[in-house]
Amino acid sequence: MDNTSQILQRSAELFAGQRLLLVNPPADELARELPADWHVWSWDYAAYLGLRNRLDEQRLDFSHLCPTLDGLDGAVLVMPKAIERAEYALAQIAPLLKTGCPLYLVGEKKGGITRAEKLLAPYGGTPEKLDSARHCQLWRTVVHGQAAPFRLADWQQGITLEFPDQQVELVSLPGVFSHGRLDEGSQLLLEELAPLPTGKVLDFGCGAGVLATVLARRNPTSRFELVDVDALALHCAAETLGRNQVQAEVYPSDGLSDVHGRYAAVVSNPPFHTGIRHDTSVAEQFFNEVTRNLLPRGELRIVANGFLKYPPLIEAHIGQCQVLRENSRFKVYSAVVPG
Ligand SMILES: C[S@@+](CC[C@H](N)C(=O)[O-])C[C@H]1O[C@@H](n2cnc3c(N)ncnc32)[C@H](O)[C@@H]1O
Known part of the structure; x- marks a missing residue:
């Protein structure tokens, strides 16, 4: 079991x-092993897929938005890797809790849990550290x-990007890659004007959707599909499009x-770090598997x-x-499957 799940288990x-909301948990046995009435909200599709095998689907939500649940006795947020994602989640969780309900935050020290006091303070009394291990x-x-109601529009950031051939309105949310700006790598890829082969085009790890949006306008006869593991990125990509x-x-x-x-x-612009550690494994697996998704040439x-x-x-x-x-x-790389 993940370290954060183990520390929760120690405080079973x-x-x-209790009827509890568990937010952003790893895909492990925690929600099955702790004897509570859990409802899980995840924005991570990998975790969602892992939890789907372990939990009743009605208790599991994959979304950029927190499910609106009544009668909660409390909520537990597992610290996300981006602090601003924690703020975004807490702003949705807190209005679901009545006065007197506990709001817990758990996470790794190197993952930013040391900011817990500051993150929890707006929603209740002085935060207390219950355990450390x-x-x-x-x-x-x-x-x-009663916490102020959550309004998605307050968190959504819109920016205008200027390219030599077009202007793009980009929508972003906290913790979405390169929130509120254009990544330098993505910009370099979009400076390349060589046309793409015509047909179906996949934008893998689409983030807020900038690559597909610009390239779809440059390749109007192609049909674009965008995928990402992050529900907030998918929401932003749909909005941007x-x-x-x-x-x-x-x-x-x-x-x-x-x-x-x-x-x-x-x-x-493939992901190369997952969680807190630098890691190219997602990209490597992607190169390995993408051959079956590419047509000849x-x-x-x-x-x-x-x-x-x-x-x-x-x-x-x-x-x-x-x-x-x-x-x-x-560097912008191109490789063509032999025809
Ligand atoms: C470097 S960002 C690029 C985002 C966007 N294409 C851009 O250029 O701004 C990589 C994206 O891959 C997504 N990602 C990370 N792991 C993934 C996985 N296992 N499957 C699909 N997408 C993943 C991240 O959520 C992130 O949006």
């Missing part, structure tokens, strides 16, 4: 017999008064788990930090890897 008596801490505040009058399909996938078609092109076009040793991996799985563009930090 706090939760016994396995590099994790468990904090609690007791809710005072809508505001820019681009039609495309947006759906969740953990890696290529839910991608079944074959594509003329796959574009991506299909193109994989990605941008990555120059220090990541992707070309040998791309060549091992797809085909000859060409550098289309580079600057001091990023």
Whole structure:
């Protein structure tokens, strides 16, 4: 079991017999083993898929929004990797809790749980640290008064991006990659104007949807699909497409788990760190698996930090890897499946 789940398990008596909301848990046995009436909210599709095998689906929500539940006795938030995502979640959880209900925050020290006091303070009395073990801490505040209702619009950030050929309205939410700005790597990929092969195009790890939006306008006869593991990213991507009058399909996938078609092109600024540790495993698995989703002569076009040793991996799985563009930090790679 994950360290955060273990520390919650040590405090099992706090939760016994209660109707509780559990937010952002890892995909482990916690909710099954602790004897409470749990309802789980996750924005992480990988965790959602793992929990779906362990929990009744009616007790599980995958969404950018917290389910509206009545009669809760308390709530537990597992600290997300981005602090602003914790603020976003707490602003939705707190209005569901009546005065006197406990609101818990649990997480790893290196994952920002040391900010718990500050994060919980707006919602109740002085937060208290209940336990500390396995590099994790468990904090609690007791809710005072009714928290202000949550309004998504207050958290959604809209920015206008200028490209030489178009203007894009980008919608973003806390913790979505490159929140409120354009990533330098994504910008470099979009500076490449070589047309993509025509047909279906997949934007893998779409974030707020900037790549697909710009490229769909440049390749108007192609049909775009966007996938991401993060429910907030998927919501933002759908909003971004809508505001820019681009039609495309947006759906969740953990890696290529839910991608079944074959594509003329796959574009991506692939994720290279998951959680707190730097990790290229998602990208490596992606290169390995994406071959089955590319048509003959299909193109994989990605941008990555120059220090990541992707070309040998791309060549091992797809085909000859060409550098289309580079600057001091990023490289845009293209590989075409032999026809
Ligand atoms: C580097 S960001 C790129 C975002 C966007 N394409 C852009 O250019 O701004 C990588 C994206 O991959 C997503 N991601 C991380 N792990 C994933 C996984 N296992 N499956 C699908 N998407 C994932 C992240 O949520 C993030 O939005």
